[in-house]
Amino acid sequence: MKPAAFTYHRAHDVTDAVGLLTDLAAAGEDPKLIAGGQSLMPMMNFRLARPSALVDLGPLRRMPSMTALDAEAGTLTLGALVTHHAVETATLPDGFAVLARAMRWVGHLPIRSRGTVAGSLVHGDATAEWCLLALLLDAVVVTEGPSGRREIPADELFHGFYATAVEPDEVVVEVRFTRPAPHAALSEFARRHGDFAIVDAAVALDLDGDVTPEQVSGGRVVLGGVAPAPVRVPEAEAVLAAGGAPGPELFAAVADAAAAAIDPPNDPQVTAAYRRRLTRTLVADACAQAAGGPR
């Protein structure tokens, strides 16, 4: 389980990284970026991924913007090299506290110490917590490529089964989360703690605090593990939008709507019926946790 040979190139800034990617590709190489490497390296060790050249973004950790977490006016901006662990230990505004809480589901400390938020998004695993959170909180992935910067909203990012809208010659510069959700939670089920989820669910509730008792007036429901890419579930969100008192009855209705709406994969290890059943459990659980508010 040793990787195939590759050439190694350190990028010194974003422009340099883009230049290296472009030049290597022009020279017939098949370059790939590496930051934390926690998704890429296992695949390379199995030789399931075999880039002929690696461009290392590691030296960019010296640039403050690449590791910064900035919360400002309802937006949280994470530099491209912010690690899961940095988010886990950051003090975030209420609207983004769900991100820190969700980090305990991301692998284990040694993985979180090194793996990056942007890397996880670009890897595009359908159950990756960051992919769900991106859809939940309207993330915008900012990339730089040969033709300059562009912004990819989360709902255009995931193209299914480890495929994303980020082009091979583009470098993620930052990820902006633009929709604060003070009443949000992520819940998941895996056979072992720290594993990739079989199904995971992220929920954000819009709570109308002007009325007493508090009423749900809308929200988001995002699922992983039920399709080749993480998905929002409009049918479940419609139940939230129809409103009601936050409680088991409403949450069960949301969960049922989510379970009914999906068409999950069916494989010998995990059947579609089981994924559907987990969806019901996890959506209801995430709703209940979300209603509990920031903790």
Added chain:
Amino acid sequence: MTTTDLPGVPPDVDPDQPERGERPATEPRFDGRRGRWVGASIPRHEDPRLLTGRGRFVDDIALSGMLHAGFVRATVAHAAITELDLTATREVHGVVAAYDAADLALGDIVAVLDRPPEEFTPTAMPILARGKVRFVGEPLALVVAHDPYAVEDGIEAARVSYDALDAVVSEETALAPGAPAVHEEAPDNVLLDVSMFDTPGVDEAFADAALTVDVTTRSGRQNALPLETRGVVASWDARDDQLLVQTCSQVPHQVRTMLARSLRIAERTVRVTVPDMGGGFGQKCVVGREEIAVAAAAQRLDRPVKWIEDRREALTAGFLAREQRYRTRAAFDADGRITALDVDVVCDMGAYSCYPFTAGIEPLMASAEMPSVYRVPAYRVRGRAITSNKAPTAPYRGVSRPQYVMAIERVMERAARELGLDPVEVRRRNVITEFPYTGVNGVTYDPGTYLESLDLAEATIRDEGWYEAREEADRQGDRHLGIGFCCFSERTGYGSEAFAKRKMTVVPGFDLSEIRMDTTGSVVVTSGTMNHGQSHETTFAQIVADRLGLDVARVKLRQGDTERIAYGWGTFASRSVTIGGSAVALASERLGELLCRIAAHLLETRPDNVALDGDGGVVQLDDPARRLPFEDIADVAHLRSHLLPKDVEPALTATASFDVPGDGTFSNATHAVVVEADPGTGEIRILRYVCVEDCGVVINPKVVDGQCRGGIAQGIAGALFEEVTYDGHGEPSAASFIDYLVPTATEIPDVSIQHLETPCAFTANGAKGAGEGGTIGAPAAVLNAVNDALRHTGVELDTTPIHPSTVLAALEGEL
């Protein structure tokens, strides 16, 4: 340090305490003596080096000029090899050599039982595949290169073409009429087929039964999964005229024997040594074809060659275990007493028969021991080993016992349910209580605490309030608690007599020990057993220290070197402390006698007027002021031998062998588990785990606890998590730790352990084995507890591992 300073010292056991039951009619060995060290949780001798990164594992060995090896492996399960072209491999940068079967021309590994052809069919395991491949991962060619990275480049460059054959992937496909044959020698895919016992009265008992239960239990294919994968470094030593094979094996002498045969060289010219070993659990107690191929390459190239199995290989091409199916029919009378047992066992042994145990090991173990801890008046069994296009199997910790215990324990639970009795009560009515007990299987069980352990485990669960908790959960309605038990015994000291009954042609059993004292009064003792986590360096030293009256720090154990130990059977089947530990005890006693003889001569007194003083010396009994420390005696024995008695040879050495007589000894235990089934996910959480065990004299309580806990963790792994499945083409499902679900600290519960001690009468130290029990009891206990949690659903699960989706479907009435 004295014993009383040490944590975890068990209460003193009165050596005069009467034995439960009678001793078997074999020569009594254990005299009930306790010393200063045995029974104490002393710190492990192994720990300092392992904690500081100074252990020496096989991959830590680096020899000058060393090359690295890897294997081109089959990517299909069953196929004729139409092309194997290593031309491109040999051209890869860094590759030094590449060999196929014809290049190395090695002798096959053939494991044989002394049974008639209708019962056993020997099959050959070539070192590298010839003509056809029989499982995904089978080695086809060996690639040797300057570093492991280049090895993999070379493996990738190999060209292999196949003509695919239908794969045999299950009992059904193996035994179907016209099924493809995995081995020409066994056209029906059956390697062993024995019908045993068929004692009088089986059919009559079923005819007269108040209740007949019929249970089919299955257990998934599991990987023993030592965290250190297999590996070997082989080198030719011209000065010694020897091939030095440093390998992580539980059975170094058997590796040497097979290596010499396969390479067709004198056994003298092979030396096998074993460095620190990162677990084995049985996977390393058979001879691997890779070890032999690498040794052959080192011999050919006259360079050291190292092979370290990677995890993908370990998961797909290493020895697996456990895939068994039992159909158990049991007759009961109206009082819940079992009257007959009729069993059909099929064990899927995979593509090859392992050396030295053969593919018969699992069904023979199951057939011989199936009645377990119960009084079964009439018994019939058919045991079969089938071959399939899956990775071959080795005897994994427990060997069939986790499976047959699961089968019989399911029978007890089923009978209790049918008869409306408490499952513990049904066990009580059937469990063996008088010893020695000779069962319907012809096996004599030495004294144990079958009923006592059951009672204590149940009382513990009851006293802790778990029955009330279960009732409360029932009342609430949305929580599903279950309580499960498993009562079992395990034969631990298999001597040569017991193994010979299996009709092995290679019969393990005895072990040897040699002890030497140096001029400073320290001793080195050898054993043919092979420590790989069991703490032999500590526990054997405790045994020796007590026998000699020597501080335990002055005892060093040496194992794993075929040059130092004339022959040995290594470590498996919980045999080390019982057999190896007895041999070191006897060798120590002989050395003690020698020291006393010399001391008496030097003190100018009668030999019966001296004794070991328990503090590193020999004392004159009628004048305790006259004492000789071992150093003084050793000084004479080595440096002033002219002072020795005329009939005593110089130097201080003694040897001993030990073999357990008759049917051996049985450890026993009861496990009790409380689980909760999650109604939203089907996840099973273990809320409480209690183990009451009896392994005879406990040499080191901390070590025994560790063996129990580790074994239980592996048993839980088999019950709830781990399985290698194969698709219809024979492709294995689990090639990484993403898919092979080894449980972590969050899945394995704390385990509370209580010890009962019934000293074994015929091991020299009173100990029975403790290595496997945990693994044996856990699957049945967990499965029973899960079924108890599901009792309101009417569903009974009889297959492990238990998937949460199955539990959820049961809870939702979909099964």
Added chain:
Amino acid sequence: MRDPHLLALTVNDEEHEVVVEPRRTLADVLRHDLLLTGTHVGCEHGVCGACTVLLDDAPVRACLVFAVQAEGSSVRTVESLADHGELSDLQQAFSDHHGLQCGFCTPGFLMLAEGVLAEQPDASREEIREGLSANLCRCTGYQTIVDAVHATACARREAAP
């Protein structure tokens, strides 16, 4: 050797320079180039944690870091824990609690535990258990490892001013 790189890194306060192929993992460089064989390799895909080391004080899988990525970094391995042969408090606790049997996973658990305790000095036993679930042990059933780390955490808390 394709694309050799001269690599400088500090391991256990000692500076090393070594020429490596870029594909060489940090685990292999530590073990086979620097001969620090205390760090073990158990899966090479980041699950078992036997190769856990501290990289710039954070616990990482050395099999999931290319050595070239560690240029200029500081690495701590199990060999750094004992002081002139005297076991550290954590190592001693592992021995006291029988937190190791075969010892193969042990260096990884020690380095993971140091990482967890640095991160959560006030960790409860259950938090420690969750942190230690990062690594695999096949011998102990984990209970005594959790005990050892928890005992160390408690002792360090008591000793702290």
